[in-house]
Amino acid sequence: MNNKSFLEHFIFGVNQNLYKNSSKGIVLLQDTLAQTCKYLLLNYINNRDYYYTILCIDSLPIYWNKSIGRAKYQCIEGNAFSNLQDIQNKVKETIKSNKKENALAKNVVIIDSVNTLFIKYNYTTVLNFIQIIKEISNDEIQIILIYHQDIAINTFNGINLKSVLASIATTNILVEHTKKFFQNEGWLQDMDMDIIERNSISDAICTILHEKESGKMLRENIAYSLKIENNKPIISIIPVIELMKKYIPNYQNFLNDKKPTKKADPTENLTFNLNLTEEEKKTKNQLELPYLSVQDNDNNIAGSGEIYFDPELDDEFDDDDPDADLDF
Numbered sequence: 001m002n003n004k005s006f007l008e009h010f011i012f013g014v015n016q017n018l019y020k021n022s023s024k025g026i027v028l029l030q031d032t033l034a035q036t037c038k039y040l041l042l043n044y045i046n047n048r049d050y051y052y053t054i055l056c057i058d059s060l061p062i063y064w065n066k067s068i069g070r071a072k073y074q075c076i077e078g079n080a081f082s083n084l085q086d087i088q089n090k091v092k093e094t095i096k097s098n099k100k101e102n103a104l105a106k107n108v109v110i111i112d113s114v115n116t117l118f119i120k121y122n123y124t125t126v127l128n129f130i131q132i133i134k135e136i137s138n139d140e141i142q143i144i145l146i147y148h149q150d151i152a153i154n155t156f157n158g159i160n161l162k163s164v165l166a167s168i169a170t171t172n173i174l175v176e177h178t179k180k181f182f183q184n185e186g187w188l189q190d191m192d193m194d195i196i197e198r199n200s201i202s203d204a205i206c207t208i209l210h211e212k213e214s215g216k217m218l219r220e221n222i223a224y225s226l227k228i229e230n231n232k233p234i235i236s237i238i239p240v241i242e243l244m245k246k247y248i249p250n251y252q253n254f255l256n257d258k259k260p261t262k263k264a265d266p267t268e269n270l271t272f273n274l275n276l277t278e279e280e281k282k283t284k285n286q287l288e289l290p291y292l293s294v295q296d297n298d299n300n301i302a303g304s305g306e307i308y309f310d311p312e313l314d315d316e317f318d319d320d321d322p323d324a325d326l327d328f
Helices: 006-012 038-046 061-067 084-101 114-120 123-134 161-168 178-184 240-247 251-258 278-286 290-296
Strands: 025-031 051-056 072-077 107-112 141-148 171-176 203-211 217-229 232-238
Touching (some): 006 038, 006 203, 006 217, 006 232, 025 038, 025 123, 038 203, 038 232, 061 072, 084 107, 114 123, 114 141, 123 141, 123 161, 141 161, 171 178, 178 203, 178 240, 203 240, 217 240, 232 240
Parallel strands (some): 025 171, 051 072, 051 107, 107 141
Antiparallel strands (some): 203 217, 217 232
16 A cells, blocks of 8 residues: 555554645544444554643543553543633643653644533533644644544534634544445435444545645545454555455446546647648748738838828817717
């Protein structure tokens, strides 16, 4: 697999020079009921030597305690606090403690999930909370917002909060169930996925939108395969075509449909030749056009540019309104 993939960089930290700003800012990590993003996130955590502050709003600390390996982390149970200000103070306190232990270590704040924060608190308060955490140190803190697409968040004025989050995020990653992705693309017939197929631990497809340091946007569709080793999910990055081969019997037809069609040649099948022979080109270049000959004549006297008008006898000319004849 080409290790220039952004997803491979995001999980394993390879090719940092290609994605210099990827370890700061906000990551919007989206998933659905059909496919969780947790496998991808756990690989990210276990492959990076960072300090993690996990704000557990949906999940319980026991989940992370069982899933995280040697990474340094601390869980904050959101339900233990009565307001967002207290949570904010606790997050700041945790980051300060981490920096005291290792001033050079990167701090990552994971919010699981931002949906429930929006449901529990006013959306402007939540957005302000995210911004305050980000501004503790723009270069040293990354925020990962877990967003569940299937959980609708309604605001009194109809604001699309997912779009707001996407606009403030440097990186947007959507993790989709492979079969559902292919159905959405029209490559598989719609089917009711058995509950066993949900949250597949074998593979998934990620759609990524990342703003590079130059301001250019990187778009990427990439897949991963998954296996469990020592009760830990291990991800390998693979091209989407590998999963097409696995799930779509006639996948080659879809590849052919996506190939660019050859542009029609307008000069094809003409009964005459549009191109000049060498002799015709020579004759053309030797041809002297009349107006060029006049311009090159040294004896030619430039005109004054004056216009002479000789009115007819029946012309009516009004000095006060010279354009009267144009009125209808």
